[in-house]
Amino acid sequence: MSYEDKGLKVGIRDVGEIINLVDRLSGRLNAFNVIGRGVTLNVSQGNFDIELGFEVRPGRPLNRVVKIPIFDAQRANLTSLPSFTVLDDALIFDENDGIVLSLDHMPDGVDSILLNIRCPLKHRRFMSMLVNKQVQIEPRNDVTSYWMTAQFKHLRPLRDKLDSLRVEDLDFLVRVHIEQNIKEIIPHAFIRQLEVGRDLLQTKDREKKQSLAREHLRLAQANKLVGNEEKVIEKIEDLLKPSNFESYLDLIGQFYYHDCFQAGSFFRVPNFVIPSMMRVVSKTNLTLEEPAKEGELKFKRREFEDNFEEIFPKSTKKRKKRK
């Protein structure tokens, strides 16, 4: 069946690299009793943590120095359990040997230890091989929420080898399309005023310029927006600042809000005034115990439209038919 071809093999190979690393680390610690093997993938940061819990076997002589040949670790620490006291002196980085655990520097009486090593994730497309993530491309016309989901592709190889796996901060980018709402609220008379203003700036014909200037003034007076086109655009820009726009968003379910940013469409002229859409970043975590999550991003369209409408003087407002 197609799932073998859809990245699972590659996925296992890549997750397998981490699992193999955990295996090799456990092997290096064979003088100890390994009591827990965990991995945390920090997706948006592009790194992963290996967490190994181990304890001293009673009556068994220890290797005094344990060398772990990992050279690209971003961080490593050793803590005693259950107090979580950091054992700084017992761990060093060495150019030739990588991470070195020096048990001579371990305080007396410590018999349960947690080793944590953070390494970079080198494969950019790693996550798509491990997890199926999806967000709704667009909802039906009368719906203002977008579904999101994340699920592990295969659990067994992970469950067999690890006591815990946590995939943290899986990012989801939803495209909240706002341009139709914006277009529907902006009064036709104001659009006409903008068009005449543009033609006025562009024409070199003196007679045409005078006629356009008269029409522009007439429209601006009627719209109560004399000389105010740029101010209106500024107000729209303000409303669409991410810090303002986030108040029109609601996350329902097992996802949490992270960020949003303005985006144009690849398919049209690049915009620098008003975005075509807001891209909303939300996040979720997966674990072996919770291998699938669902969530919903709700765009509070009515509130957004009401506040947008306030930008225009009453006389120019378009009366919208509300459902």
Place this chain on the structure above:
Amino acid sequence: MKHTHNQINLGIKSVFLPNNALQGEDIPTFILWKDVDYDQIIIKKYNCCTLKEIYNVAENAYEISDNQILINSVEVEGYLGLVFESTRSESLLIETNLNYCFMKKGDCVIESKHDLILFRPELEVKHTPKSLTIEEGRITSRKIELQNIGEGTCHLRFKASENSEVKITQPKRLREFFNGFFKTFNEEVKKVKTSYPNDDWIFEDLLFLTKTTFDPSNKPLMEEINLRFKRLDEAMEDHEKLRKDIIRIFTVSIFKNINIITVMEQFIEYLQSIAKNRVKLINSLDSIQLTQGNHIIELELYYTDLLLSDIPPIKLDPISITSDADVDLSIYNLFNWTGGQ
């Protein structure tokens, strides 16, 4: 997401199936359960979708028969995930459902049923005039009337057919803006990509997508765009720093060229490119140049949905345009949009 559960006992922890999706979109679904006594799970689907991927099930542990998927065992108890492939249909709306049944000795002991609506847009020509009259630079006769009679976004590109006497061209100022924009864009990409030595393909995709003219009439090109678009989107989703760097490239490229095209022009383009019912015009500012007198225009409308599906174009009958003076008219002026929002 709320679903209607018809559960005989409370063993099901959670079920997900979207309640609406664009036709052609992948439909993910999963079910989580605990302490359920069953010997088989049957998934019944009506009137939609084929199985694309199945998660937490060994290759030999399931069968597909007609509209059912029979799962004999899962690898790790308590979780089953699937992805279905939906397709574009003749109908604008498809009402369908999916039913999870936990079976024990041939009986369904737990059932969970979920409805799904699959929608799609469709552009329909409501009126094609035999002739259009232009007086003092404005169309004074009844225009071409179009409507999105379905749901969902249409990206629409107007083209003049090869035989058309009147041609459609891009305004000079827009061309200048694009040239400046792309020059800066290239420079910014060069600077940023040094921080991502293993990810050249991301920047190749970014340059390709930014420079390529989106043209639904060119099927191989659209397939290429679709592939790269998905790939780039995935990369942006998985890497926050990269996402921020790409946003910065766009912002810098636009602001360095802001003097070429005015804020007002941009704003007008934005507004005129949005028609009714989620129809977005790709080349709304492209224009036709007419001299005083009679001319024939033959228009072709190419459009696609947000999945960039291949949709047959609409070819309009030749239209005679009469103008009282020489005129340069933006293409959006030829149309009226009917129907809802």
